[in-house]
Amino acid sequence: MTKADRSIAAQFKEKLIQKGLEQRLQKIQTAPASGAQVGGPDISEAFTRFDRQPGYQQVHLMQEGAERFGVKSPFFHVHQGTAGAHSAIEGRRVINFGSYNYLGLSGHPEVNAAAQAAIAQYGSSVSASRIVAGERPLHRQLEKALADFYGVDDALTFVSGHATNVTTIGHLLGARDLILHDEYAHNSIVQGALLSGAQRLTFPHNDLNALETLLRQQRRKAERVLIVVEGMYSMDGDFPDLPRLINLKKKHQAWLMVDEAHSFGVVGATGRGIAEHFSVNTHDVDIWMGTLSKTLAACGGYIAGEQALIDNLRYLAPGFLYSVGLAPPLAAAALTALTILQKEPDRVHTLQERGQYFLEEAKRQQMDTGFSAGYAITPLIIGSSLQAVRLSSQLLEQGVHVQPILYPAVPEKQARLRFFLNVEHSPEELRDSLVMLKAYAS
Template sequence: MTKSSFASQLKEKLIQKGLEQRLQNIHDASPRVAEAGRQDDIPEAFTRFDRQPGYQQVHLMREGAERFGVTSPFFHVHEGTAGAHSSIAGRPVINFGSYNYLGLSGHPAVNAAAQAAISQYGSSVSASRIVAGERPLHRQLEEALADFYGVDDALTLVSGHATNVTCIGHLLGPRDLIVHDEYAHNSIVQGALLSGARRLSFPHNDLAALDTLLRQQRRQAERVLIVVEGMYSMDGDFPDLPRLIALKKQHQVWLMVDEAHSFGVMGARGRGIAEHFHVDPHEVDIWMGTLSKTLASCGGYIAGEQALIDNLRYLAPGFLYSVGLAPPLAAAALAALNILQQEPERVSTLQERGRYFLEAARQLQMDTGLSCGYAITPLIVGSSLQAVRLSAALLEQGVHVQPILYPAVPEKQARLRFFLNVEHTPEELHYSLNTLKTHIS
């Protein structure tokens, strides 16, 4: 290690140590409510947004960025459709920052379907579906999703995040237990908190630990729900679904799989993790997914047996008290699903691109973490400061990739997260990796 590289690493360690200490100071300095006292004893901080710990953390990050001359890598404005390629600040870029895995957002047939839906139904259904917001497109999409999965029925909601929150929050209660992978998405955790159920996590993809946990805890709850993801968006890996199904049967619990990133990506025809492992989709109690990635729209869905869907359709607050999915969004998702079924070669090409990228990165001795080489591969670079600087340097050379920073991941695991698209060419993947390599060396 050279003297300059050692000094750089030492500086970054000191920066991070100072950041962690200042964040802890913010938390420790947060005023507490007095046990008793007059109304004028209420601290001013309780009525000011700029005194909240959350804002203080944002302010601290901005201050640090300015101090070290780092421009924010967030909220880049894309001037057009963001697929394998995009335009930022008037410059064309190779885009690795979007979930448009199969290139269907912006597809002419998808655009035409959305435009036709607006012409016929308007831009909004203007009410909850149960009272006055149902349109033919809603049931057409839900029936198509259920058929695609091979289950009884499906229900679509206006937000992927809200789908997890309202489904988990509605189905479970204080006498129940929710067990999830430690890398579970925020929406899963928020749904568990809303339910009031006891919540426990197990080490990432460690199903032996899950088995031990269930042996210890199953008898202490009425209903138990295991929640995992079909593909984890931070790492690009996935769980052993057959083993999970065996555990759910053994311990008599429910199994929920969030397919936000595996739908359209895994399996020979893009039917997700069940197709990848050749398992009967009925073996999973709750299938969840989003419409905003492979399906080129916005929203979420739940698929499963009829009793589950009827329960959610009539009683889940996030569906019952929310406006229905906008007609152009339903139409776009339905058109994208049709293309997925008509053109399965999109899936195989995406998988080829994913394998190529993973192998090429490893040949360049880059740390690809747990990635299995599908549509998501992280390149772990170390510190958050290094990740931000590399992201900025790549953008200058026409490559857009977002950094994932502490505290979203451990500081030494800060990374650049590459989302692959079926329309990325091998030459573009090669150029992007070699450009990154020149800045790391």
């Protein structure tokens, strides 16, 4: 057998193994719990053992697949220091494309100093919910700064970005209501909709004609209707047509919620998000949501909007009312990061320039960039989960850290390497990383 024959045989074997693993995974996801029956004299182990649960079996199968193909897990790498444009993994300095630290403010000396000062004055925790344990000045200072940034009445901060969506949507909507969201909506949006008990319908990604059809068909069947979109979609790096969304929500008397987790500080001439990008009035969006963990270099989430909305959430939303308040060092870090964002708009300009350069260079090298608009997120579609994992591993060996997104998170033919850009990435690092990827992928 020639070398070429052996290579073809190895590839064929690999495809057979991968196909088998995919079929087993699909069977796990669609089959009832181990075919167990309820109502018999004995309770099946399928309902009592964690290792018989579909979730664990799915994880175990993916680990088995990695072992069979001889690839290392690309997940849970330990970063030995601040993860910005660069990081250290296993004692080696790497170019880092796996962080949401878009403006390089996590680790910024002023942000660190503010967090340290807050710990010294207020401690590391407020130790209970704010309604019980009281507030610290930093809480209201941050919320006022966020409200002013959006030009709305008020804002409220939560200890988790994910929980912000879950508790806000879950609290505001009920069984007689309808939630319409983009099919690519974040898990937190979906979980909030499920918690609410409202009817939940999806529309194809950024297809506002389909959304309009749903509104025409369904609006009169519900009391309250909430449309939820994202300001920047984290898997694809694109964004919706906000002016048209505003027209639709007004025409059909619905609420509009925009999740700005990835667009805040990234989109718009001065980083004020998708409203600034489209030059729309921020009051035309009913609920602004965002996170503190990306451009704002802390952890948590926020809702901004009219006073009645914020007062409702402040006194009644379970995820705020029954949760510990935002830790003082996190509030201080986010407030300082927001101040720097406004004081140094060149950070936003530079990030946008880097994003456009990366997108154009990737396209020049004939890479599939999906829907990316060339801001801080650009996926490179690989088309095979196994190939995406291998490329991620090979790049890491050469000092480039980028995470793969695999089936079933995305369809198998849409497996990708997802690049998160940072203002401190140099054009040379962006170009060289793409050249290296192209060489390994060829």
